[in-house]
Amino acid sequence: MFFYQRNAGGSVEEVSFSEVVTFGESNMIKSLKISQTRVEAVLQEGWTGTGEEKQTKPLPKTDDGRNITRISASYMLYDGFVDWALKHVNSEVTFENSTASDALIGVLTWILPFVFFLVLWFFFIRQMQAGGNKAMMFGKSKAKLLTGSQKKITYIDVAGCDEAKEELQEIIEFLKEPQKFQRLGGKIPKGVLLMGPPGTGKTLLARATAGEANVPFFSISGSDFVEMFVGVGASRVRDLFEQGKKNAPCIIFIDEIDAVGRHRGAGMGGGHDEREQTLNQLLVEMDGFESNDGVILVAATNRPDVLDPALLRPGRFDRRVVVDLPDVKGREAILKVHTARVPLSQDVDLPSIARGAPGFSGADLANMVNEAALLAARKGKKMVFRADLEDAKDKIMMGAERRSMILSEEEKRNTAIHESGHAVVAALIGEADPVHKVTIIPRGRALGVTIQLPLDDRRSYTATYLENRLAILMGGRIAEELFLNQTTSGASNDIEVATNITKQMICDLGMSKAIGPICLREGNNQPFLGRDYNRAQATSEKTAQIIDAEVKRLIDEADARARKILTDNRDIVETMAEKLLDIETLNDWQVEQLLARQPVTLTNPKHDPQAKPHISEGGSDPKPKPGLGVLPDPPPLAQT
Ligand SMILES: Nc1ncnc2c1ncn2[C@@H]1O[C@H](COP(=O)(O)OP(=O)(O)OP(=O)(O)O)[C@@H](O)[C@H]1O
Ligand SMILES: [Zn+2]
Missing domain, CATH: 1.20.58.760 (Peptidase M41)
Structure with a gap:
């Protein structure tokens, strides 16, 4: 006996799919209609067995005793069922485009995923090619625009680096009045490469150049281009240049350009990787804009030796400016800039401190002043003493x-x-x-x-x-x-x-x-x-x-x-x-x-007696500062 559910329409009984199969095995299905998700069968009297043992199987009946001649069931199309139907259905098997509701279900279960993937795929392609749309920021360059709201930095804030400043003077003049240069047909470099050890103020110099010329400053780091999604870097480059052109005249600054600009094919295995695509895009963009557009590209690196030669060709970063470690004069000037707002005790002699810090970069010196101010504050002093600066110097030089x-x-x-x-x-x-x-x-x-x-x-x-x-x-x-x-x-x-x-x-x-x-x-x-x-x-x-x-x-x-x-x-x-x-x-x-085999004194007999029991506090240490930088690999001063 089967259990039948009465269908709303009355004439077609809804059964389970396995029941359809059972009817089929008993030769009771006269014809079968197969759509995507449903089967509908017309039943007849059937039989089981063969020859002598052949038994008739009557039509199933509803609760009120009527014969059931039509059944339907839902199923998921699978190839095996079609074969089965062809074997077990007596007269005809038809395949039908489903009814409206069947079609809807079919669409939902079958077509929709495809559509979904298609849309997603289309979306990503668009991202990569067009530089992204507003909703998601994959392809947007992460360039930060520095304008009015930030404190304007000018060459007054950059101490030393006189040669570099001089070389950049021409750029400033061009950015101030691009038309003037255009009229005279002057050729302005498109790209300036600032090269020098870490912390020598390359970023600062680029920002100050924008400040001097009073133009917007877009800054991005080379490592921002290198992302996990293929193609994103290239689209970021495109976006960056688009932004630049919209805001011309302006400076686009790429810090750590070596992150993208490494010699192509230099990586193990070579080949076209993501970074290489990004670099290619950068080269394309650089060729594509005219310096007359009023966009100057400034990049910084401390590894000019690893850069792809293509970047250095004429028409690209053809202006190269060395930003070296500061000399005594430079160090003194940098100390002056950074101590300007720090209350200093009378005993602080900046020239002598500058002399005692060879190999220090601008960043080290800034760090030293900051550290000294912190040390003094911790000890409850109202101003910074020589001893604080000395302690800060040691900390930077040797690690905390x-x-x-x-x-x-x-x-x-x-x-x-x-x-x-x-x-x-x-x-x-x-x-x-x-x-x-x-x-x-x-x-x-x-x-x-x-x-x-x-x-x-x-x-x-x-x-x-x-x-x-x-x-x-x-x-x-x-x-x-x-x-x-x-x-x-x-x-x-x-x-x-x-x-x-x-x-x-x-x-x-x-x-x-x-x-x-x-x-x-x-x-x-x-x-x-x-x-x-x-x-x-x-x-x-x-x-x-x-x-x-x-x-x-x-x-x-x-x-x-x-x-x-x-x-x-x-x-x-x-x-x-x-x-x-x-x-x-x-x-x-x-x-x-x-x-000299003399007794050791606790204070320096040559100095005014600033008490010098060496007290300073430990803490997580910065990198020990090796200092000196002429040998290819500077030998550290510190020795264990
Ligand atoms: N010539 C300088 N005059 C004043 N301050 C300086 C100078 N050089 C460096 N500094 C200080 O050091 C900080 C770091 O410098 P900056 O980030 O410009 O160095 P960088 O050369 O870009 O370093 P990196 O190669 O690590 O990016 C500056 O914010 C500034 O406080
Ligand atoms: Zn040692």
Whole structure:
């Protein structure tokens, strides 16, 4: 028996799909209509079995005894059912376009997903090609527009960088009066590339240039172009230029252009990646606009060597401006700008502080003033004293102190001896930077630090200076060996730095007789050409052996010289280590006193007595500041 539900229409009974199948197996379906989602069958009297066992099957009946001749059921179309129907339906199977409601259901379940994907797909395509629509911001450039609301920055806010400012003067004049230049047919560069180490004020300079010319300033970082969605970067570039043209005259500034502008095909595997597409779009846009449109593109990088040569071709970033680390004068000027709104004590002498901060960038100096103001505020002072600035300088140079790091007595003693070794060699070896500070307060990752500061801005190094540096680096390790009869892991960084210096001396600076003045430089410092993996071919096996031998020779010589100095001055090393264990940090004058075998004073006899028990607080440390930047890879001043 089947259970039938009475259909509203009366004549067609709604059944379940499996019942349709059962009727079919009993040969009771005369004809069948199949639509997308439903089947409708006309029933007849059927039978089961064959021959003798053939049994008749009567039509099913409704509750009130009438025969049911038509049934319908809903189902989802599947291929197997059609085959089944063709086998089990007696006269005809028809396929029908469904009724209105069936059609609707069909659309909903079958067509709609397609439509949905189609719309989505269309939407993304539009995003990529047209630079996005208003609703979603994928393709919009993230350029920030700086206009009236922000404080206007002009060249007064940028200290030093005089050459760079001069070079940008022409751009300012053009932006002020583009028509004038057009009339005269003058050719204005489209793009200016600012090149220089981090924190030297490239961004500041670009902003100030816009400020001077009184034009809008759009700024975006190269890394903003590189996103997870393919094609977004390119569309951002397009959008950026569109915005620029709408707001001309203006400056478009791209910071860290190396993030998109890297040499194409340089990445492992090469190929057309997202970044490459973005770069191509940038090149296309640069070619597409006329400088007469009044848009000047300014970009900044500290890796000009990795830029794609296509970017530097005429008509693109053809004007290049070097923004270098500030010299003494520049540092003083930058300090003046940043201390303008800080109350300074009488004892602060900006020129001498500038002199004591070689290798500091503008950002470092700004940071130093800020840090000093914070230190002074924490101690409840009403103004910033010399001591605060000195402490801030140390913090930036060596990383923040980590007073919370507990060292065992033995570790402290090892560190004291190790640092004394560095300091004594540095002080006595001759041509070397004076010792500025020795400390056994852990800073950054180092257990102790010896800092030397050059007297002025070094632009080049003599071979003797570098050989002496090697000996100074060896000093720590040898002191441990001589005085404690052991070596510790504390010297690992020294060894690494020393090895790097020797390699530079040999491969880069022509300071090894065995190799001679040949550049076998490692890495990719060469503009546009060399990459490390080319070097393998460039250097023969034999040359590599000579290099290795020379590294060893230089290190051995340095070792021997440091050993001699430390053995000859055992007493100084020992008293210095004692003193370090006692007061933790020795300043330059205290080191001098120790070397002269005089008693160590707590305050600088040469200075007015600004109390100087070295108090400053630890905290999360910024990157230790290596300073100096002439060698391709500047050797850090700090030594463990
Ligand atoms: N010449 C300068 N005069 C005054 N302040 C400076 C100078 N150079 C840098 N600064 C200070 O350092 C901060 C950071 O500088 P800026 O961001 O312009 O450096 P950058 O060269 O763009 O660095 P990066 O390469 O890391 O982007 C400035 O906001 C400013 O406070
Ligand atoms: Zn060391």
